[in-house]
Amino acid sequence: MSAQIIECVPNFSEGRDENTINAIAAAVKTVAEVTLLDVDPGKDTNRTVFTFAGPPAAVVEAAFKAIGVAAQLIDMTTHTGAHPRMGATDVCPLIPIAGISLAEVSEYANELARRVSAAYNIPTYMYEASAKNPERRNLANIRSGEYEGLKEKLSDPNWKPDYGEAIFNAKSGATVIGARDFLIAYNVNLNTDSVKKANSVAFDVREKGRVKKINGVDVLDAEGNPVRIPGKLKDVKAIGWFIPEYGFSQISMNLTNPQETSIHDAFMAIDEAARERGLKVTGSELVGMVPKQVMVDAGKYFQKLQNGNTALPERDLIRIAVRSLGLEELGPFDPEHKIIEYSIEKSKEKLIDLSLEDFTNRISYDTPTPGGGSAAAYIGAVGSALGAMVANLSQSKKGLEKSRSYFMARAEVLQSLKQSLLHLVDADTDAYNEIITAIRMPKETDAEKKVRGRAITNATKTAIETPLATMKVASDALPGIIDLLQHGNPSSFSDAAVGLLCVETAINGAYFNVKINLKDVKDAEYSATILAQATEVMRKLADTKTEIQDKINRFFDL
Numbered sequence: 001m002s003a004q005i006i007e008c009v010p011n012f013s014e015g016r017d018e019n020t021i022n023a024i025a026a027a028v029k030t031v032a033e034v035t036l037l038d039v040d041p042g043k044d045t046n047r048t049v050f051t052f053a054g055p056p057a058a059v060v061e062a063a064f065k066a067i068g069v070a071a072q073l074i075d076m077t078t079h080t081g082a083h084p085r086m087g088a089t090d091v092c093p094l095i096p097i098a099g100i101s102l103a104e105v106s107e108y109a110n111e112l113a114r115r116v117s118a119a120y121n122i123p124t125y126m127y128e129a130s131a132k133n134p135e136r137r138n139l140a141n142i143r144s145g146e147y148e149g150l151k152e153k154l155s156d157p158n159w160k161p162d163y164g165e166a167i168f169n170a171k172s173g174a175t176v177i178g179a180r181d182f183l184i185a186y187n188v189n190l191n192t193d194s195v196k197k198a199n200s201v202a203f204d205v206r207e208k209g210r211v212k213k214i215n216g217v218d219v220l221d222a223e224g225n226p227v228r229i230p231g232k233l234k235d236v237k238a239i240g241w242f243i244p245e246y247g248f249s250q251i252s253m254n255l256t257n258p259q260e261t262s263i264h265d266a267f268m269a270i271d272e273a274a275r276e277r278g279l280k281v282t283g284s285e286l287v288g289m290v291p292k293q294v295m296v297d298a299g300k301y302f303q304k305l306q307n308g309n310t311a312l313p314e315r316d317l318i319r320i321a322v323r324s325l326g327l328e329e330l331g332p333f334d335p336e337h338k339i340i341e342y343s344i345e346k347s348k349e350k351l352i353d354l355s356l357e358d359f360t361n362r363i364s365y366d367t368p369t370p371g372g373g374s375a376a377a378y379i380g381a382v383g384s385a386l387g388a389m390v391a392n393l394s395q396s397k398k399g400l401e402k403s404r405s406y407f408m409a410r411a412e413v414l415q416s417l418k419q420s421l422l423h424l425v426d427a428d429t430d431a432y433n434e435i436i437t438a439i440r441m442p443k444e445t446d447a448e449k450k451v452r453g454r455a456i457t458n459a460t461k462t463a464i465e466t467p468l469a470t471m472k473v474a475s476d477a478l479p480g481i482i483d484l485l486q487h488g489n490p491s492s493f494s495d496a497a498v499g500l501l502c503v504e505t506a507i508n509g510a511y512f513n514v515k516i517n518l519k520d521v522k523d524a525e526y527s528a529t530i531l532a533q534a535t536e537v538m539r540k541l542a543d544t545k546t547e548i549q550d551k552i553n554r555f556f557d558l
C-alpha cells in the first residue's frame with residue numbers, strides 16, 4: 001500500500017509584493033499534513049509559482065485556502081506582467097505523485113473547483129484531464145484573450161464557466177483548475193558548445209521531430225504545410241541550447257508523460273543519437289523535483305542492462321540511477337531535496353528513521369504511541385525483508401541459476417511489500433494521533449460539536465483502515481515466502497521460517513488493532529464491511545498456517 005500523495009502547483013498573479021506572497025505561503029502552511037516544497041516568484045512576469053504536496057484532501061484544503069488569500073490580496077484591475085494570465089489564481093493543477101490515479105486526482109480537482117467558485121465567486125474552468133469538453137483541455141485555449149478579454153468572453157455561451165456564474169469578477173478574474181500528469185524538466189549534457197549540433201540531436205528525439213527537406217528546401221503537403229519527420233520519443237518536447245555558465249550545450253526537454261517516455265528512455269535515446277553524430281553524452285540534470293518511482297524505475301532499468309539484481313532496496317536503486325544518468329556532473333544530487341516523497345518525509349519526524357534501540361525504547365514509554373499497530377507493521381516489514389533476502393540469496397546459489405528470474409521477481413515483490421509495511425509503521429501512529437487531535441477540537445457550540453464529531457469519526461475510521469491495510473499487505477507476503485521454503489536456497493530455510501512467523505505475527509497483531517478500534521464506531525454497515533475484510537485475511541492465514549508449520553517441522557525434524 002503506497003501513501004496517496006498529490007502535488008499542487010498553483011500560479012498566482014503576484015511576483016513582486018513579498019507580503020502577499022508570504023501570506024499565500026502562510027495559508028498553505030496552516031494545513032499540517034501539507035509540505036510547501038517551493039516558492040518561485042518572478043518580478044518581470046509578476047507571477048509566483050508555488051509547489052506543495054501531501055495527502056489529496058489536505059492538498060485540496062491548502063489550495064482552497066491559498067486561492068482565498070490570493071482573491072483577497074491580489075487586484076487584477078491593476079495587474080501587469082509579462083506572463084499570460086486571466087486571474088489572481090491563474091491556474092491550479094493537481095498532479096498524481098504516488099498511490100493515486102489521474103482519474104482520482106481529477107475528482108479532487110472538481111471538488112476544489114466547486115468550493116472555489118462557491119466560496120469566492122470566481123468563474124472556474126476545468127482543463128487537462130478534468131476538461132469538460134475537448135476545447136478546454138488546453139490551457140492556452142481557455143486563457144486566450146487573457147484577463148483583459150475575460151468580461152467579453154464570459155458573455156459568450158460557449159465559454160460559460162464549468163463552475164460558478166458567468167459573471168465578471170473584476171478583482172479576481174477567473175481561475176483554471178484541473179488534473180494533469182507530472183511533467184519532468186530534464187536536460188542532457190553534450191561534449192560540444194555547438195547549438196546547431198545539439199539541436200540536431202534534439203530533433204532526432206523529440207516527438208514532433210524536424211521538417212523534411214529536399215536539397216535544403218522544406219517539403220510541403222497538399223495544403224501547403226511543412227511535412228515533418230517524427231522523432232523517436234512520444235510526449236517529449238526538446239531543444240538544444242548552449243549554457244555559458246557550464247561551457248557546453250544541452251538537450252533541454254519536457255517529458256510530458258513520464259509513463260510513456262521515462263527519463264532513462266530519454267537519456268538512452270539521446271545517447272544513441274549523439275553517438276551517431278560523433279558526440280558524447282557526459283551527464284544530465286533534473287530541473288525541479290521528481291516522484292520517487294521515476295528514479296527507482298531508472299535504477300531497475302540500468303541494473304537490467306547489466307544483468308544485475310533489480311530486487312534491491314529503493315535507495316540503492318536510486319543511487320544506481322544517479323550514477324548511471326550522470327546526475328552529479330553539475331553538482332551533488334541530494335535525494336532528500338530532489339525526490340518529492342523524501343522531501344515530504346524529511347519535514348516531519350518518522351519512527352522508521354529511528355535506530356532500532358530508539359524505536360524499541362519509544363515503544364516502552366508511558367505513551368499510547370507508538371503501540372501495537374506500529375509494532376505489527378514493523379514486524380511484518382522484517383518478515384518481508386527476510387523473504388527478499390532468501391530470494392536474493394537463491395539467485396546466485398549453485399544449481400538454482402536457471403530459476404534466477406523467478407527468484408528476482410519474488411524478491412522485487414517482497415521488497416515492495418516491505419516498503420509498504422514500513423510506511424504503515426508511521427501511518428498507524430499518525431492515525432491514532434489524528435483521533436487525539438479531533439478529540440481536542442472545540443465543542444462549545446452545536447456547530448463545533450458537529451465538526452468535532454465528524455472529525456472523530458473520520459479519524460477513527462483511519463485508525464481502523466490502517467491496521468487493516470497492514471493485514472492485507474502482510475498477507476500478500478505469505479505466498480512468496482512459502483514458495484521460498486520449498487524452492488529457495490536450503491541454507492536460508494531458517495531465515496524464511498522466521499520471515500513467515502514475523503508475517504503471521506503482523507497479521508494477528510494488526511487484526512487485534514482493527515477489532516479494538518471497531519468498538520468505537522456506531523456505523524453498523526461500515527463495521528460489518530471492515531470485519532468481513534479482516535476475517536477473510538484471517539481465514540487465508542488459517543488455511544496456510546498448517547502448511548507453514550508442517551514445512552518447518554519436517555525441515556528441522558521437530
